[in-house]
Amino acid sequence: MKKFICLIASALALSTQVGAQYKCGTDDVYNRLKAENPAIGEVELKLNMAIKEAIEERKAAAKLGKTTADGFDIPIVIHLVHDYGTEYISDDAIFEAVAFWNKVFSATNPDISEVVTRFKPDIGNANIRLHLATKDPSGNPTKGITRRQSYLTSRGSDNAKMDGWPNNQYINIWMINKFSADHSGAAAYAYYPSSGAMIPMYDGVIGLASYLNTDKTYPHELGHVLNLAHTWGSTNDPGVACGDDLVPDTPPTKGHTTCSAADLADVTCSSPDINNTQNIMEYAYCSRMFTKGQVDRMQAALTSSVAGRNNLYSAANLAATGALNDRPDLPVIPDFSVEKGVMSWGGQTSEKAVFLCQGSTTKFSFKNRSYNDTLSSVEWSFSNNPTTASSSEMLSNVTNSFKDAGWVKVTMTVKGNNTATQTLTRDAVYVASNTAYKGGYANYFNYGDFKEWPMFNHYNNGFKWEYSNTNGYPDGYGCIRFRGYDARTGADRYSGNPDGDFDDMYTPAFDLTTIGSDVNLNFFTAGAAGTKSAGNDSLQIFASSNCGDTWVRIAALKSSDLNNNSRQDAEFAPGNASNWKAQTINVPAAQRTDKTFFRFRYWAASNSNNLYFDNFKITPWTTEISEVSANANEIKLFPNPTSGNTKLCFTAGTSGDAAYVIRDVTGKVIATQNLKVTPNTFVQEEISRNLFPAGGVYLITLTQSEQTHTQKLVVE
Numbered sequence: 001m002k003k004f005i006c007l008i009a010s011a012l013a014l015s016t017q018v019g020a021q022y023k024c025g026t027d028d029v030y031n032r033l034k035a036e037n038p039a040i041g042e043v044e045l046k047l048n049m050a051i052k053e054a055i056e057e058r059k060a061a062a063k064l065g066k067t068t069a070d071g072f073d074i075p076i077v078i079h080l081v082h083d084y085g086t087e088y089i090s091d092d093a094i095f096e097a098v099a100f101w102n103k104v105f106s107a108t109n110p111d112i113s114e115v116v117t118r119f120k121p122d123i124g125n126a127n128i129r130l131h132l133a134t135k136d137p138s139g140n141p142t143k144g145i146t147r148r149q150s151y152l153t154s155r156g157s158d159n160a161k162m163d164g165w166p167n168n169q170y171i172n173i174w175m176i177n178k179f180s181a182d183h184s185g186a187a188a189y190a191y192y193p194s195s196g197a198m199i200p201m202y203d204g205v206i207g208l209a210s211y212l213n214t215d216k217t218y219p220h221e222l223g224h225v226l227n228l229a230h231t232w233g234s235t236n237d238p239g240v241a242c243g244d245d246l247v248p249d250t251p252p253t254k255g256h257t258t259c260s261a262a263d264l265a266d267v268t269c270s271s272p273d274i275n276n277t278q279n280i281m282e283y284a285y286c287s288r289m290f291t292k293g294q295v296d297r298m299q300a301a302l303t304s305s306v307a308g309r310n311n312l313y314s315a316a317n318l319a320a321t322g323a324l325n326d327r328p329d330l331p332v333i334p335d336f337s338v339e340k341g342v343m344s345w346g347g348q349t350s351e352k353a354v355f356l357c358q359g360s361t362t363k364f365s366f367k368n369r370s371y372n373d374t375l376s377s378v379e380w381s382f383s384n385n386p387t388t389a390s391s392s393e394m395l396s397n398v399t400n401s402f403k404d405a406g407w408v409k410v411t412m413t414v415k416g417n418n419t420a421t422q423t424l425t426r427d428a429v430y431v432a433s434n435t436a437y438k439g440g441y442a443n444y445f446n447y448g449d450f451k452e453w454p455m456f457n458h459y460n461n462g463f464k465w466e467y468s469n470t471n472g473y474p475d476g477y478g479c480i481r482f483r484g485y486d487a488r489t490g491a492d493r494y495s496g497n498p499d500g501d502f503d504d505m506y507t508p509a510f511d512l513t514t515i516g517s518d519v520n521l522n523f524f525t526a527g528a529a530g531t532k533s534a535g536n537d538s539l540q541i542f543a544s545s546n547c548g549d550t551w552v553r554i555a556a557l558k559s560s561d562l563n564n565n566s567r568q569d570a571e572f573a574p575g576n577a578s579n580w581k582a583q584t585i586n587v588p589a590a591q592r593t594d595k596t597f598f599r600f601r602y603w604a605a606s607n608s609n610n611l612y613f614d615n616f617k618i619t620p621w622t623t624e625i626s627e628v629s630a631n632a633n634e635i636k637l638f639p640n641p642t643s644g645n646t647k648l649c650f651t652a653g654t655s656g657d658a659a660y661v662i663r664d665v666t667g668k669v670i671a672t673q674n675l676k677v678t679p680n681t682f683v684q685e686e687i688s689r690n691l692f693p694a695g696g697v698y699l700i701t702l703t704q705s706e707q708t709h710t711q712k713l714v715v716e
């Protein structure tokens with residue numbers, strides 16, 4: 001909303017984000033949108049003319065002794081977009097806040113007595129009553145609050161405006177934890193009616209849940225929804241230039257970011273009159289009032305059909321939205337999160353589900369997140385034999401391990417003032433087998449062989465790890481894929497943003513102490529970015545040697561490592577082996593324990609596409625060499641291209657005699673080497689860079705008694 005320097009407010013700011021410059025982002029988004037859609041300017045011009053006429057008519061009516069000030073009842077809905085963080089505010093906190101906003105819109109806020117003498121006669125009563133709807137767009141009973149778990153709460157923007165209700169029936173207010181970088185510094189923003197008419201799905205207010213009761217952030221934003229500008233005009237930059245807001249009784253001003261005695265007595269731009277620094281459309285953080293002129297303007301905006309504002313308070317709409325009805329008595333909606341310490345990557349501690357292994361002593365708890373009614377009881381039960389009994393506590397701590405491997409279904413049964421019992425059952429704990437695979441491992445993910453590879457779709461959405469029974473490497477059988485492809489079409493495809501989503505896939509436990517002198521994760525991937533992708537996808541690989549209690553990141557594959565196929569907007573699927581890329585992740589010595597788990601965490605980006613994953617092995621070799629070692633009829637040069645030495649890898653024949661010849665592209669022999677190798681073993685023969693007179697393409701021919709193979713080598 002505003003820059004943040006008032007006394008009470010700055011104390012809060014210090015405790016959260018030192019030096020933050022909070023402001024309202026309304027004009028930033030408005031100007032961006034207007035540049036993209038010039039028609040908004042025309043709509044706005046018409047609206048302003050209509051408002052001018054409406055204001056004049058109303059004054060004429062007043063002269064005739066008539067009043068139109070019966071007030072406006074307006075249905076609203078609050079959409080809480082959350083990730084079970086501090087933004088997960090209670091229904092009661094919202095009810096109280098709305099009651100306070102109604103005081104502001106009827107000029108009965110207690111601090112209105114602090115308005116300086118000069119402006120007391122100008123205090124305007126907007127006579128607007130906001131009502132949390134009691135019927136949703138389908139006519140179902142509601143308390144006028146929706147809740148949705150989404151990573152977008154941490155990068156709020158228009159993309160986070162999920163579950164919106166029709167803007168000609170409800171004013172939509174979304175609340176989030178944090179804005180995206182494009183709105184950084186904003187506490188909230190709103191759209192003027194002219195913009196709301198152009199993009200109904202984004203019309204309304206979006207703001208930080210933490211600002212629910214900070215100064216008058218939400219009434220300020222609702223002022224914008226009703227076409228009020230900042231008192232210095234339509235910019236987000238107070239203190240820069242004298243400006244006006246098309247409202248006759250708000251004196252011209254530069255706007256303020258502080259609320260000192262000098263600010264309250266400021267005559268800049270309006271001398272000898274003083275500025276209305278306490279106006280709600282200021283940034284001074286001492287908002288107390290709207291003026292009568294602003295009230296005229298808001299009420300006139302409500303009489304306009306632009307963005308359907310004049311339908312909001314119609315009798316038909318008030319009936320359809322149940323705005324004037326008492327809040328209904330509804331059953332509790334059960335919900336819970338799993339709280340597990342502080343995650344090693346420093347992020348959230350609340351998850352839909354947790355991973356641990358048999359016998360783990362990690363402490364975690366199930367946290368009640370139910371809403372929609374006051375709770376009277378919560379009970380928990382578990383599908384697979386936990387060592388603790390179920391608890392009737394609101395916050396149930398599970399202090400010991402689960403014995404049986406596999407997914408644990410957690411059932412929560414709740415009751416509230418409304419006595420209907422509600423039950424939620426969800427896979428909320430994955431208990432990995434404590435038995436580690438010894439001496440190497442391979443999984444080709446054929447025939448659904450992924451049971452010990454649990455996949456966590458943290459946000460329960462379309463972007464997730466999943467099994468694919470086709471498309472695998474190299475022959476089209478099963479594999480695993482991360483679905484980053486957004487199946488929606490048209491404009492929707494580019495609005496719902498996976499950017500910020502992450503999902504996990506875990507391996508079973510491996511004993512890595514007997515693999516060899518080196519330990520590598522070998523696998524193949526096939527990926528492609530969408531044409532509009534920013535290319536910010538990443539696949540991060542973590543290891544845990546303490547049953548999933550803590551994780552150490554051992555690799556991060558970037559978009560450039562993953563997208564080895566050309567960009568495409570259609571859903572990507574590999575057609576043949578050449579679409580795949582070998583990946584090798586070296587396991588650091590510290591993680592080579594007798595029970596190491598790996599976690600593959602995929603961070604999706606906007607407009608990305610699918611990534612396929614197959615042929616996972618643990619070997620002492622790189623992936624290419626590992627592939628050759630598995631095939632007696634292949635040879636491989638690695639690395640290729642090379643700028644140093646390269647390895648010629650092959651399986652020795654029965655005699656143990658072998659030889660290789662290096663030729664240049666003209667066929668001239670550069671070097672010949674006879675080898676004596678152990679029969680029937682895997683051989684890695686080092687070829688020195690010094691054998692090659694210059695960079696270029698060479699042909700290496702390996703001859704054993706049974707066979708001859710030639711491979712091209714590029715020397716850099």
Ligand SMILES: [Zn+2]
Pocket residue numbers: 001024025026220221224230
């Ligand atoms: Zn503003």
